[in-house]
Amino acid sequence: MLKSLLTITHQEIVMTLRQAYSWITPLLFFVIVVCLFPLALGPDENTLNKVAPGIIWVGALLAIVMSIGNIFRSDAEEGHLDLLLLSAHPLTLLVLCKLISHWITHCLPLIVISPLLGILLHLNIHEESVLVISLLLGTPVFVLLGAIGSALVVGIRSHGLLLPILIMPLYIPVLIFGTGSMIAASANLPLASDFAMMGALVLISLAFAPLLTSAALRIGANQ
């Protein structure tokens, strides 16, 4: 069983990597959005350093919102979703496999490139490391909650900007604790509480999101 699930995760990653644009475009989007801010706010080092957490986190949030809508789309279009529902594995586990592979292919690149953007916004080494850790903790929540929304809109033909409206309010706690940890880092305050809260958010969403996502997918097959 574990072997089959690993195979499924592996195949998902292979599929995404073969369609390079599907994971490179969110990455480019992230980079460009973050680079727009210095141009809009002016190049002052102190200002940029002060707003850097907000810029990077909102940029990452938007990039993930952009890509998460595709997580079930091709499956629905090709009729593969029907097969997932008939699988010998619980749908919840299949969803989890898909989410893990989505995180690896869509979020990990963002996290890898984020220190580079941190340099552009004049973050120091300590802030950079906190940035990476907070993104590592926060992005799984984005993916888990986003999957619920994505599954809810999967059967709808033209949903346009509906998905961001559905899921962005749910992202607020992660945004608060993610940027909070970076603000604490720049003020040399202890970080444990922010990280603990984000860890708790990961666990809560891990408990609920795959279940609700698979329930939403079954509803989507209804249409």
Add this chain to the structure above:
Amino acid sequence: MLHWFNQHFISLKAFYATSSALLPWLITAFSLCFAYGLIAGLFFAPADYQQGDGFRIIYVHVPSAFTAMAIYAVMAVSGILTLVFRMKIAAICMSVSASIGAWFTFLALVTGAIWGKPMWGTWWIWDARLTSVLILLFLYFGFIALQSVIPDQQSRDRAGAIMAIVGVINLPIIHYSVIWWNTLHQGPTLSKLAAPSIAPDMLHPLLAMIAAFLFFYAVILLLRMRNQIVLREIKTQWVKEVMSHAS
């Protein structure tokens, strides 16, 4: 017990009958509470020693904020009933509640802003409570938007139910994270809208107004649910009979 519920509330036809019996009582209760709350609150309650008569907007602001949150809770409970027990009546309750809840939330924000102008000197402050209410409004918008684009009735009910459940799990988390965020960013010292302790003369009209708002919600809810029931059951015999009586 379950049978009794089914006879009076769960089946759409029975609910239609029960609700028409309930409505006059609810309207009476609303009128009494509203009249007492309004008159006692606006004329008899003493003026606040700091805020003067400006505080009297509390009698609209707090009840609407409270009702807005209560309605989301009603939606979440109905969502669970829809999803787990496949109750049509719960689904109807959930979907018609959303726009009522959104209006109450909007009212809470507007009255909050009007209150804020004399108290803080600005229309808007990123105060923890106001921010939470704003996010609640976003959640209502999301729910309404989702339901408006799904064509199939059954899918619309169930998708809405999931969204309501997700929202209600998130709401406390959002609320506490916003409070956390507010303290982190050193919000204004005068951030409490409601005084920590309140004189009984002020409190009683407030409670009456909260009750009035809840009764008002119940009245509007029942009226809109009855419309929905008729729309959904339009092809059944009993609706045809009811309609022929009405005309």
Add this chain to the structure above:
Amino acid sequence: MQTTPTEQTLVIDHLRFERNNITLLDQIHSTVNAGELLQVRGANGCGKSTLLRLLAGYLEPHDGAIFWQNKSITEQRECYQQNIHYVGHRNGIKSTLTVAENLKLQCALSNIRFEPTNAQAVLKKMGLQHITDKHAAHLSAGQLRRLALARLALTPNKIWILDEPTTALDTEGQTVLNELLTQHLTHGGIAIVATHQDLDKSHPTKMLHLGAANA
């Protein structure tokens, strides 16, 4: 041909389904025993695909029920759905994977060990052995359909639900499909097929004609 109903009987009982207050299916009855094929016929728009999606457990009836092993399928949806092969209008083929990888994914979904030799045999049977490593995006409609039907031969499931399986298939492909059906039915499987084409007469077939129920 009437056999006594057993555990392995699929019973369709007074099924009614409506969408947006329009009744699509009403009073559908049938029983399908092990080893039988139920052919669903009817004009376009009479609800054939809907009935098949009901039988596959994707949709829920508004009234009536479908029984499998004497239990309504809505009460055992997850367990019931594991018995099903569904080939619908969309083939369920991932276009970014190769033909062989699609089969491998199917095995993983069915929790069955992927045997390359077995997969090769299946592909040979379906006439796809020469394009094993071709990406599914580059296949023709007929080849995609054959690949979708290869699932039937690859993993054993008791109930086959095929919605217009002969679409885009050439005569040779149809022969293969009939062979697959014969093999499945002789092993005690159940097949529910919506098609206008006449299938092989040798199958123990029941007919279900859907009338224009949308009144």
